[in-house]
Amino acid sequence: MQFNARKELKRRKTNKNLREIDAASIIQRRYRGRRGRILFLNKRSANLERIRLIAEQELALEEAEMHAAATKIQTVFKGRRARRKMEARRGELRELEAEAEKVRKQAESNAAAQRISNVMRAFVAFRKVVKRKRENAARLAELEGAGDASVKEIEEMKGRMQAEIRAMEMQASLQSARDRKDLDVKDREFKDALEKEQR
Numbered sequence: 001m002q003f004n005a006r007k008e009l010k011r012r013k014t015n016k017n018l019r020e021i022d023a024a025s026i027i028q029r030r031y032r033g034r035r036g037r038i039l040f041l042n043k044r045s046a047n048l049e050r051i052r053l054i055a056e057q058e059l060a061l062e063e064a065e066m067h068a069a070a071t072k073i074q075t076v077f078k079g080r081r082a083r084r085k086m087e088a089r090r091g092e093l094r095e096l097e098a099e100a101e102k103v104r105k106q107a108e109s110n111a112a113a114q115r116i117s118n119v120m121r122a123f124v125a126f127r128k129v130v131k132r133k134r135e136n137a138a139r140l141a142e143l144e145g146a147g148d149a150s151v152k153e154i155e156e157m158k159g160r161m162q163a164e165i166r167a168m169e170m171q172a173s174l175q176s177a178r179d180r181k182d183l184d185v186k187d188r189e190f191k192d193a194l195e196k197e198q199r
Contacts, residue, residue, distance in 0.1 A: 100196055107190035114186050118179035125172030129165060136161035 140158060 100193060103193040103196070104190065107186060107193050111183065111186045111190055114179065114183050118176065118183065121175055121179060122172065125168070125175065129168050129172065132161075132165055132168060136165070 136158075140161075143153075143157065
């Protein structure tokens with residue numbers, strides 16, 4: 001029995017040691033498990049934070065890219081619209097310039113025609129006066145040569161002829177003045193057309 005008692009004691013001591021070792025192993029295992037879970041949770045929360053920051057950065061980049069794309073689209077659209085407006089304005093300007101050029105050419109043409117008309121009227125009036133003077137001189141010479149008319153009649157006829165010539169000269173000068181006035185009006189119209197064209 002003693003032998004069994006020793007064995008039993010030995011077994012109990014070993015069990016006690018084993019229990020202490022087992023208890024220490026359990027405590028260590030639980031401590032290490034808890035420490036591992038805490039480290040895991042810390043790493044997980046850090047990873048989640050990093051993932052969240054990366055997601056926010058990607059979202060911010062996407063928003064920035066979307067804003068940049070929207071800005072580019074707006075820029076292209078506004079540029080196209082502005083070019084269309086400018087082309088329309090250029091077309092209007094070309095039409096106005098063509099119209100002003102037409103008015104200017106018409107004014108030049110009218111002014112040239114008026115000048116030619118004035119010169120021709122003055123020339124015709126001068127020729128009439130010269131012709132009338134010649135006719136009067138020929139009539140006077142005829143009367144004086146014939147001797148039928150008295151000096152008084154000749155003087156009266158000279159007076160009438162000179163009055164008629166003065167009237168013709170006066171009419172020619174009045175026509176010339178009217179022509180100058182018309183020419184000034186045409187010149188003013190031409191200058192107005194030029195000013196309009198320059199605007």
